[in-house]
Amino acid sequence: MAKAPTARRYAQALFAIAQEKDVAEAWLNDLRDLAAVLEEPTVSAFMSTPRVTTADKLQMVTQLTEGRNPMIANLLGLLTSRQGVGLFGKVTEEYGELLNASLxxxxxxxxxxxxxxxxxxxxxxxxxxxxxxxxxxxxxxxxxxxxxxxxxxxxxxxxxxxxxxxxxxxxxxxxxxxxx
Amino acid sequence: MTTRGQDIASVLKKQIEEFAGETTLTEVGTVVEVGDGIAQIHGLSQVGFGELLLFPSGVSGLALNLEEDTVGAAIMGSDTGVNEGDLVRATGKVAQVPVGDALLGRVVDPLGVPIDGKGPVKTDGTRAIEMIAPGVAIRQAVNTPVQTGIKSIDGMIPVGRGQRELIIGDRFTGKTAIAIDTIINQKGQDLLCIYVAIGQKQSKVAGIQATLEEHGAMEHTVIVAANASDPAPMQYLAPYAGCAIGEAFMASGRDALIIYDDLTKHAWAYRQMSLLLKRPPGREAYPGDVFYLHSRLLERAARLDAEHGGGSLTALPIIETQAGDVSGYIPTNVISITDGQIYLESDLFNAGIRPAVNAGLSVSRVGSAAQTKAVKKVAGRMRLELAQYASLAAFAQFGASDLDAVTRAQLERGQRLTELLKQPQYKPNSLGQMVASMYAVVNGFMDDVPVDRIREFEDRLIGYLETSKAEVLKAIEEKKDIDEATEAGLKEGINAFKATF
Incomplete structure (x- = not known):
């Protein structure tokens, strides 16, 4: 639960960017797609193990996000470099809440x-x-x-x-x- | 029997009719972490500070840490029935205790639940445990004494109604004994007593209850007990609960006395809660607000002005020191909050001077404003003479033979005074008895009595006066002063008795 405020800050930042571009609703789907990918056992195991270096993980992120929304790819890259990939699902949830509240x-x-x-x-x-x-x-x-x-x-x-x-x-x- | 049956039926009827009606809107949260009597709860975003929470197991909790997503709550009861994932409901109420005369003679826990096995307490009202102290505008100066019945206290360190007088000393120096004697002395008087036991052994509380019952002092006394086996939040609440009960007596225009035994353990309980709630520790690991913990409690002792009923609440907090160290964190805090202290010393106690009051270090900042005229007249010089005796006694150890007559007389007087101030436990003196024996010693009637027979002399003198000069003692009790006629009667009585001694 201690992760919730952190995830909320990332979600707020991302939501602010999305609102500036007026694409808040579309991005939620992009977020959910990527979150689903990250939840796959092999991917989540790779991303969460400390035995894989951050550089390798970042390379993996680049591959995973190819052809996807670049801003969301940036978010995942940022989270990865800060050892916070686990937050991604939570960020998606918080983003959804923010979107609901704004609508x-x-x-x-x-x-x-x-x-x-x-x-x-x-x-x-x-x-x-x-x-x-x-x-x-x-x-x-x-x-x-x-x-x-x-x-x-x-x-x-x-x-x-x-x-x-x-x-x-x-x-x-x-x-x-x-x-x- | 039929009426009772009908009553039940009518209650049921009402409830069946209303059954489908109201839905309730409740604030809820989920337990995410529980342990050591503290629960972290996710949700409860609208809950207030100090609000009572209800866990599914039936125990209640106190919301103490309000954070962005979570609430830290102290569980007031057993935490074994509280599980992760439990739905916690906010009650919208703050902690309350039942108050009123029905509590007299009872032993209750900090939530007002009786624990003496004498059935439910039928009180007429409740009062919030945490209240803001009465303001400056509705108070008046302390002017009426609390008659403790202990010569050394009533004579030298008088306590007034509405005052806060600290009883401080090491373990086993007779701190509780002073409190209990004071309660016993209120038998048949107009001062109601509340004894708050915080973190004490159950056996000690049971013993105190038995002692008070034995001396017929339970009728005007309420005992609020959070024992050593109770969870820290209960120990934390106990003094505030007792204070609320006392405030209710004060609000009804009566005088009440509350004893907090002891605030050291109260501070420990609060320290435990604060550390478990992850509040930052300060000096001696106490949290930053440990001063406020006691200041807000003791500020609630007051004497209200006539417009507000003129009631009063006197507080006698007790602090236990370690090896006579009064410069500890909690002792200095409470010394600075209270209006004086009764300092008890183990050296005096072991030397047989009981109550072991150190006359030099004990003070009452309200002082003689709250002393009856009768005591003031006889005891005025006593404190000074004792202080002089204390300094001379150390000096005279090197040999009393080559001292001048004045010094020797002072030493003799001091020895007799010290002897007179010794008093057995559970034997508080009435005002008349106290004034008569003090009058006798201060005016030199005891100077020719051997020191080791002083107490015998006193006992027999009181006995004599009670049988032969009862009207003099009665006059002192009623007028609370010594006029010329009374003084003459007293002199005559003492002289007549001395002839037989």
Whole structure:
């Protein structure tokens, strides 16, 4: 987790460049492509082992990024020379968050006990959108453990309408309620 | 039985009706690291400093380090049930304790949970553990004494209500004994007591509770205990919790006395937390804000003005020194915060002078403003005479035979004074008893009594006065002064007793 602020700084810098050129959205895909390549076991093993010299790694980067977006190639080169290739995936994520924020989008996870229908999903994301005044990218999840209702997580906040939580609070109240 | 059944049914009905209703919006985070009673939590971006957090295992935590992505929290309880990946909820509340009269006679932990096995505490309110101290405008000067019942303290180092008087000394010099005697002496008086045990052995706390119960002093006392086996965050919170309980008494216009036993261990607990929270260590590895730790606590002792109820909170912090070293970091901090100190010495203690108060190094900065007139009249010269005796005694060791009469008289008086100030544990004196015996020694009535019989003389004198001259003692207690009639009665009583001794 200590890596998160570092990755955010790189993402902010890259995003600033992309915004100047007005290509922020296109670059996200380029970033994701390259991140996928780097996640391949052979590549990631080669890039992360200390037994390979930085010079060799940089050469590898040049080959990997041939024909790709030069600015993103520069980012990977910079990260490699600073022993920070591991950050690349995180930078991609942070870049995505920055892009979402600048476009007024927000990601959210909605958890239900049984799968939501498309209309339910739409209604949930619409109502969330109106209350948050943002476009909501809702990701549906399933967890039979919550018994019923819906649990929505937006960033660091949880809107808890699950039956599990209500039962727990009912139990707590019944145990402590004074009947005097 | 039926009404009770109906009550339950009506509560259930209400809850069933409301069941589908409210959804809650909670701030959450994820535990990324846990150990040594500290959890690092990712998320919780809107959490406030000092906010209570709730872990899934049911223990609570205190948000203490707010960083860009993570929050460092102290876990107030066992950390074994807290796992990496746990969802932590913010409660939107700061730590609170229940306050009120229902706590009297009870032993509670720093969160107000009773630990004496006497069932739940039914209090009428709660109060935040951390509060800003009362401001200048609503305070008044300290003017009423706390009667400790200990001759050497009430006579030479008077403590006023609303004052902060430090009790400092090595281990085993009778620091706690002074505190306990003071509590016992408040039996049947108007001063409520709170004893905060920080990092003590459970056996010691149980012993203190038993002693207080035995002397009937638990009825006006609350014990707040975070024992040596409790986690550091609990020990850190204990004095603030006790202070909140005391402040509630003060806010209701009453007088309260709080004893922090001891702040050295409190500083240790805070040092442990700070180091584990990765705050930079300073001198003796204490964090930079260790002064503020104690200053903000002790500043909460106050005497409020009449407009605000006129209540007071007196603080008696205790500090344990190592080998008499008062120049340590924590001792100097607390000495500079408090309004004086009672300095106890192991040499005196071992020489049989108990309480082992060093009259030269002990001071009360509020001084005689908080002394009753009666004590002031008899004890005014005592401190000076003792100090002179101390310097002469060292000199006279080389041979008392060739000393002049004045010096010898001073030495004799000093020996008798020292003897008189010895006092057994759990035997606090009432104001009348104290004034009578001090009057006798200061005015030379004891000069012809052999030194080794001084205490016997005192005991029997008090016994005599209580049976034959009870009205004189009563007059002192009521008027808190010695007028001419009382003085004449006192003289007469002492002379009559001396004839029989």
């Amino acid at each position: 007024g989008r927000i990601r959210a996870q909605g958890t239900t006990a049984t799968p939501m229908s498309a209309t339910q999903l739409k209604r949930l994301s619409d109502s969330l959108g109106t209350s948050l005044k943002k476009e909501v990218l809702l990701e549906a999840r399933e967890d039979p453990g919550i018994i019923g209702g819906v649990l929505v997580r937006v960033g660091d906040q949880i809107i808890d309408g699950s039956v599990r939580t209500k039962l727990a609070s009912l139990k707590r109240q019944l145990a402590h309620e004074s009947l005097t």
